[in-house]
Amino acid sequence: MAPRKGSLMSVRTDVKVLDATIRDGGLCNNFEFTDEFVTELYKSNIKCGVDYMEFGYRASKNLFDQKKFGKWKFCSEEDIRSIVGDNVSDMKIAVMADVGRCDFKEDFIPKAESVIDMIRVACYIHQIPAAVEMIEYFHNLGYETTCNIMAVSQANNDQLADALEMLGQSSVDVIYLVDSYGSLYPENAGNLAKKYLEIGEKYGKAIGFHAHNNQNLAFANTIETMSYGVSYLDATAMAMGRGAGNCAMELLLGFLKNPKYNLYSLLTFIENYMLPLKESGVVWGYDIQYMLTGQLNRHPREAMAFTADEKTDYCEFYKSLLDNF
Amino acid sequence: MAPRKGSLMSVRTDVKVLDATIRDGGLCNNFEFTDEFVTELYKSNIKCGVDYMEFGYRASKNLFDQKKFGKWKFCSEEDIRSIVGDNVSDMKIAVMADVGRCDFKEDFIPKAESVIDMIRVACYIHQIPAAVEMIEYFHNLGYETTCNIMAVSQANNDQLADALEMLGQSSVDVIYLVDSYGSLYPENAGNLAKKYLEIGEKYGKAIGFHAHNNQNLAFANTIETMSYGVSYLDATAMAMGRGAGNCAMELLLGFLKNPKYNLYSLLTFIENYMLPLKESGVVWGYDIQYMLTGQLNRHPREAMAFTADEKTDYCEFYKSLLDNF
Numbered sequence: 003m004a005p006r007k008g009s010l011m012s013v014r015t016d017v018k019v020l021d022a023t024i025r026d027g028g029l030c031n032n033f034e035f036t037d038e039f040v041t042e043l044y045k046s047n048i049k050c051g052v053d054y055m056e057f058g059y060r061a062s063k064n065l066f067d068q069k070k071f072g073k074w075k076f077c078s079e080e081d082i083r084s085i086v087g088d089n090v091s092d093m094k095i096a097v098m099a100d101v102g103r104c105d106f107k108e109d110f111i112p113k114a115e116s117v118i119d120m121i122r123v124a125c126y127i128h129q130i131p132a133a134v135e136m137i138e139y140f141h142n143l144g145y146e147t148t149c150n151i152m153a154v155s156q157a158n159n160d161q162l163a164d165a166l167e168m169l170g171q172s173s174v175d176v177i178y179l180v181d182s183y184g185s186l187y188p189e190n191a192g193n194l195a196k197k198y199l200e201i202g203e204k205y206g207k208a209i210g211f212h213a214h215n216n217q218n219l220a221f222a223n224t225i226e227t228m229s230y231g232v233s234y235l236d237a238t239a240m241a242m243g244r245g246a247g248n249c250a251m252e253l254l255l256g257f258l259k260n261p262k263y264n265l266y267s268l269l270t271f272i273e274n275y276m277l278p279l280k281e282s283g284v285v286w287g288y289d290i291q292y293m294l295t296g297q298l299n300r301h302p303r304e305a306m307a308f309t310a311d312e313k314t315d316y317c318e319f320y321k322s323l324l325d326n327f
Numbered sequence: 328m329a330p331r332k333g334s335l336m337s338v339r340t341d342v343k344v345l346d347a348t349i350r351d352g353g354l355c356n357n358f359e360f361t362d363e364f365v366t367e368l369y370k371s372n373i374k375c376g377v378d379y380m381e382f383g384y385r386a387s388k389n390l391f392d393q394k395k396f397g398k399w400k401f402c403s404e405e406d407i408r409s410i411v412g413d414n415v416s417d418m419k420i421a422v423m424a425d426v427g428r429c430d431f432k433e434d435f436i437p438k439a440e441s442v443i444d445m446i447r448v449a450c451y452i453h454q455i456p457a458a459v460e461m462i463e464y465f466h467n468l469g470y471e472t473t474c475n476i477m478a479v480s481q482a483n484n485d486q487l488a489d490a491l492e493m494l495g496q497s498s499v500d501v502i503y504l505v506d507s508y509g510s511l512y513p514e515n516a517g518n519l520a521k522k523y524l525e526i527g528e529k530y531g532k533a534i535g536f537h538a539h540n541n542q543n544l545a546f547a548n549t550i551e552t553m554s555y556g557v558s559y560l561d562a563t564a565m566a567m568g569r570g571a572g573n574c575a576m577e578l579l580l581g582f583l584k585n586p587k588y589n590l591y592s593l594l595t596f597i598e599n600y601m602l603p604l605k606e607s608g609v610v611w612g613y614d615i616q617y618m619l620t621g622q623l624n625r626h627p628r629e630a631m632a633f634t635a636d637e638k639t640d641y642c643e644f645y646k647s648l649l650d651n652f
Contacts, residue, residue: 006514010512010514010515187335187550187582188513188547188550188551189331189335189550189551189554190335215543217546217578217581217582218540218543218545218546218547218575218578219546219547220543221542221543221544221547222513222543222544222546222547222548223547225512225513225514226513226514229514250543250618252615252618253542253543253618256542256618256619256622257512257542257622265645266642266645266646269615269641269642269645270641270642272615272641273639273640273641273642277639290565290577290594290597293575293577293578293581294581297581297582314598314602315598316594316595316597316598317591317594317595317598320590320591320594321591
């Protein structure tokens with residue numbers, strides 16, 4: 003087994019923490035955060051030492067009706083600047099661009115004119131060639147780039163080896179392992195991470211991890227993959243994110259030993275903004291229906307419908323999942 | 328690093344699952360479960376393939392007023408028999424006896440006359456000699472025994488080595504690693520487990536793990552320690568247990584590959600009994616205050632008081648914890 007990089011007491015200066023609350027959390031409330039919420043999160047992230055804050059998607063306005071979503075589905079330069087000004091801070095700004103769901107040649111300006119630092123390209127494994135085209139385009143505009151290969155727990159080994167090789171040869175800066183279905187255990191998340199890290203070492207790429215909490219393993223998988231050398235770590239305030247949610251920022255910041263990270267502002271933010279959001283009826287987080295789709299390595303869509311319908315007949319739900327394998 | 332025992336696909340026939348819902352969960356509701364609840368849990372556990380069911384404590388009636396606690400704090404033979412009869416099942420019955428809080432020489436009858444199969448002796452590390460005295464007594468009565476060394480995250484290495492050696496030389500059947508404060512990470516839980524397993528191998532003892540979910544790591548730590556050879560695994564329905572709760576039985580049974588284990592009855596039990604229990608106001612489970620005491624490797628008592636007071640000023644709470652280090 004590959005050795006761990008440092009111990010539980012080590013300061014790992016290669017680690018970068020990315021707050022994805024608005025982006026992945028936006029999937030829970032249709033991206034309808036108040037400006038106050040986003041501004042306070044931005045300020046809190048800076049105080050907590052967070053390295054990147056992802057503001058949302060830059061989705062195609064041709065494919066998605068702007069009237070039907072909050073503005074963070076589109077993340078215009080103006081909307082981001084209305085929160086961060088010129089972002090006079092050490093924290094970098096990221097947005098996500100989905101392969102096939104954005105107009106990348108129209109909607110992005112050169113980095114020199116943009117407040118955005120990093121563009122994260124999300125794709126399924128069969129879309130890697132399309133992702134690479136976008137990555138090269140963004141790279142040439144001057145942005146840092148990542149490629150987030152979603153649903154990797156359903157990719158086969160040959161596909162994954164090909165995909166990682168293609169990304170290794172691209173201009174991408176960070177390759178993300180994404181446990182979209184929350185189906186990975188620390189043991190196989192660690193083994194997958196080692197494959198990514200091998201390519202990362204060969205081609206000089208950093209590796210990231212994005213967790214989902216279907217089996218209450220989001221934090222565990224994050225620190226397990228980190229221990230082998232993964233360095234870009236996604237987390238969200240109170241684990242807000244689609245379905246079972248993500249890795250909780252408060253767990254991650256409390257774990258990391260680099261003194262630049264601290265919990266104080268985040269705890270205040272949670273108290274003042276996350277609890278009211280929960281109380282307002284926005285739903286996310288670990289629950290039995292998400293555990294079941296995670297255990298079965300499936301998209302959480304049926305669990306999300308079960309949640310939306312406020313159902314609790316778990317045994318019937320489980321049987322229906324097994325009937326539709 | 329010691330190799331893992333089998334893979335994620337292996338059937339580990341040495342694994343034994345122990346349901347501690349009534350015992351550790353009883354700490355949340357003063358052991359006041361209805362007979363119907365306990366009976367249905369017993370039936371569900373049998374159907375799910377659970378190996379041991381812990382009914383509660385056999386606490387001293389001299390030290391504790393029977394009028395002030397539910398009957399599962401005392402676990403009389405008659406009360407257990409009123410649920411299980413002669414326990415005509417493959418599942419074994421366990422009770423817990425705390426060092427210093429039970430009258431072990433008065434309150435236990437010979438195994439041949441008892442419906443109980445296993446007595447779990449819980450102690451802090453300085454009480455190991457007292458625990459060994461109890462273990463020998465119970466062993467001579469014919470019971471299986473365990474020793475559950477609590478709060479091991481605060482024991483020093485020399486103490487622990489001594490304690491494990493003493494237990495190795497005793498008649499105990501199973502030595503439990505207990506993460507009372509929920510402060511262990513998979514990496515150090517795994518390292519601790521290896522120390523226990525070394526003694527286990529030397530003296531022919533099985534090793535168990537009992538988790539707390541302060542940092543959302545109860546399940547992760549359970550399967551990590553299991554992967555190195557830990558075989559007695561504690562879990563509770565819906566993770567019910569003191570403070571942040573334990574390892575969720577539904578996560579564990581969904582993970583184990585032995586076909587004797589299945590989820591159906593448990594999901595029905597959760598729906599019919601655990602959800603109403605939660606709705607009735609019994610409180611347990613992961614929350615930020617427990618995360619903070621877990622991160623700081625402290626007893627959850629301040630977090631329990633914070634919870635009981637329905638407070639949410641996490642930042643003030645965190646500061647108060649740091650002030651009283």
